[in-house]
Amino acid sequence: MIKIGVKFCGNCNPDIDTKKLFLNLRNGLKESIEFVYWEQDAYEILLVLNGCNVACAEHPIFMGTSIIIAGETLDYVSIIEEDLLLEIERKIEKLK
Amino acid sequence: MKTGQEYIESLKDLKTEVYFETAKIEPLVGHPLLQPHINAAAVTYDFAHDPLYEDLATTTSHLTGKKINRFTHIHQNKDDLVKKVKLLRLIAQQTGSCFQRCVGFDALNAVYSTTFDMDQKLGTDYHKRLVDYLLYVQENDLMIAGAMTDPKGDRGLGPSEQADPDLFVRIVEKNDKGIIIRGAKAHMTGMVNSHEMLIMPTGAMKDADKDYAVACAIPVDAPGIIHIFGRQTNDKRKFDEMDQGNTKYGIVGGECLTVLEDVFVPWNRVFMCGEYEFAGSLVERFATLHRQNYGGCKAGVSDVVTGATAAIAEYNGAAKASHIKDKLVEMIHLTETLYCCSIACSQEGGKLASGAYYPNALLGNVVKQNVTRYIYEIDRICQDIAGGFIATLPSEKDFNDEKLGGYIKKYFAGKADYPTEHRYRMARLIENMTGGTALVESMHGAGSPQAQRIMLLRSGNLLHKVKLAQKLAGITTDNLVK
Numbered sequence A: 001m002i003k004i005g006v007k008f009c010g011n012c013n014p015d016i017d018t019k020k021l022f023l024n025l026r027n028g029l030k031e032s033i034e035f036v037y038w039e040q041d042a043y044e045i046l047l048v049l050n051g052c053n054v055a056c057a058e059h060p061i062f063m064g065t066s067i068i069i070a071g072e073t074l075d076y077v078s079i080i081e082e083d084l085l086l087e088i089e090r091k092i093e094k095l096k
Numbered sequence B: 001m002k003t004g005q006e007y008i009e010s011l012k013d014l015k016t017e018v019y020f021e022t023a024k025i026e027p028l029v030g031h032p033l034l035q036p037h038i039n040a041a042a043v044t045y046d047f048a049h050d051p052l053y054e055d056l057a058t059t060t061s062h063l064t065g066k067k068i069n070r071f072t073h074i075h076q077n078k079d080d081l082v083k084k085v086k087l088l089r090l091i092a093q094q095t096g097s098c099f100q101r102c103v104g105f106d107a108l109n110a111v112y113s114t115t116f117d118m119d120q121k122l123g124t125d126y127h128k129r130l131v132d133y134l135l136y137v138q139e140n141d142l143m144i145a146g147a148m149t150d151p152k153g154d155r156g157l158g159p160s161e162q163a164d165p166d167l168f169v170r171i172v173e174k175n176d177k178g179i180i181i182r183g184a185k186a187h188m189t190g191m192v193n194s195h196e197m198l199i200m201p202t203g204a205m206k207d208a209d210k211d212y213a214v215a216c217a218i219p220v221d222a223p224g225i226i227h228i229f230g231r232q233t234n235d236k237r238k239f240d241e242m243d244q245g246n247t248k249y250g251i252v253g254g255e256c257l258t259v260l261e262d263v264f265v266p267w268n269r270v271f272m273c274g275e276y277e278f279a280g281s282l283v284e285r286f287a288t289l290h291r292q293n294y295g296g297c298k299a300g301v302s303d304v305v306t307g308a309t310a311a312i313a314e315y316n317g318a319a320k321a322s323h324i325k326d327k328l329v330e331m332i333h334l335t336e337t338l339y340c341c342s343i344a345c346s347q348e349g350g351k352l353a354s355g356a357y358y359p360n361a362l363l364g365n366v367v368k369q370n371v372t373r374y375i376y377e378i379d380r381i382c383q384d385i386a387g388g389f390i391a392t393l394p395s396e397k398d399f400n401d402e403k404l405g406g407y408i409k410k411y412f413a414g415k416a417d418y419p420t421e422h423r424y425r426m427a428r429l430i431e432n433m434t435g436g437t438a439l440v441e442s443m444h445g446a447g448s449p450q451a452q453r454i455m456l457l458r459s460g461n462l463l464h465k466v467k468l469a470q471k472l473a474g475i476t477t478d479n480l481v482k
Helices: A018-028 A081-095 B004-012 B035-049 B078-095 B102-122 B126-140 B207-212 B235-239 B276-316 B322-347 B361-386 B405-411 B420-434 B437-444 B449-459 B462-472
Strands: A002-008 A033-037 A045-050 A065-070 B018-020 B058-060 B067-069 B144-147 B170-174 B178-185 B196-199 B214-219 B225-229 B256-266 B270-273
Touching (some): A018 A033, A065 A081, B004 B035, B078 B102, B102 B196, B102 B214, B102 B270, B102 B276, B178 B196, B207 B276, B214 B256, B270 B276, B276 B361, B276 B420, B405 B420
Parallel strands (some): A002 A033, A045 A065, B018 B225
Antiparallel strands (some): B214 B270
């Protein structure tokens, strides 16, 4: 099972609900993906969830592939909040 | 790092002596007068353990390389300064109140850089003592009360000129083990639910004021210390639920008068002892660091007030009126202006000789000057939209009374889509957050408006502006205004 490390920004003034997004993502992919705390385990993909496009979350040193959510963007491409879940799932599927 | 619950448990080990209306408050934890402030401070601990908030609430110690609570950190770069502001906004959004821990945070940073400068010039070892103390604070994740404001007596006279010599905290004795201090610190935010206090002088001093130039760390329950808890607007409502408005976190920081009656401080906890020429610099640094905060925490509080205003407009059935929308826009504009200024003074901050980072003093003082005005305007708009019933509502007991409750629910109803209780609760929150003690805190917390204006004149580079004007006016450079 592939592992994805998860890191949140501090959520001081979020445009999107990153907690809800993450919980839905984890629930939808629980059969094929193990989500782990960014600081503890080794993982293949790093998912950084920023609440807005300032994207101020500090990134841990990571040599693998990262997926960056920053408000209504996925890897800097604009996507409305309602579609983010699906687009992240597609991205993960491609990277598997 | 402590959790919120571990912080609360740690307070139970202290013997802090707190009085209210002549009676000693025992136990402190769980007492209705204090618990909201303890709850608010506990959030600063809990967020360090929450993956959703830890990016702001934690950082890495420059002393040990360990992960620490940000409130025990010395700023190492501009990002640290920015993240401090964001953290304060975040916690204020979640508490709607003062969570108190920034004062000690700022005191640690101010004393850290000032003791470094003192040691460089005087050959003292204050900075090493401070670093040792900081390690202790970080290791135990302590809450420190920043203790600067003296009672001050006759404001036209200096510390050594007062009729009563104790109106500024002073050294009354030095011996081979340490010093003994006497006096009081006023308006002490979070003091009664802190572990330690960091005493600092309250202003610039002269040679005659040597005995008043003192900085040191003391446990809040050290022998000789008592705390007299301050009154707040409607504080007896802390014994109610709905009528408090903000049931869990209360308002402002649970301030007190801290009396220091011949308190012993060992030398390893003394960071200034008579070096009056550094008192002004220490005060200026603390003031700037603390004024930097206000576009963070007050923006967070104003986020809640703006949300409450939009909600009450909806409950009142007035949300669609164009003037309501326009006023909400004004509230957002004022709030983000406060935030802009805190971010700006952080981004324009710089490095001090100690290696610590420090906000831009001019912009930091602009932040606080704006707070003394904009919060009043934000709260005025909120009260305008909410309506007068926030000040005339019957009591919670009557609301819940079998005979009277029905009338209150009937005659204080708003839009039929919402229960009267929602309108009642929101009105109480607005009353709590926009009046009385909460407003005065915006005026005088981190220094009164005139203190900022003095700093604005000093940091404003007026001569540079005169030169600009003279050059464009064609006035020769050998005849500049001095």
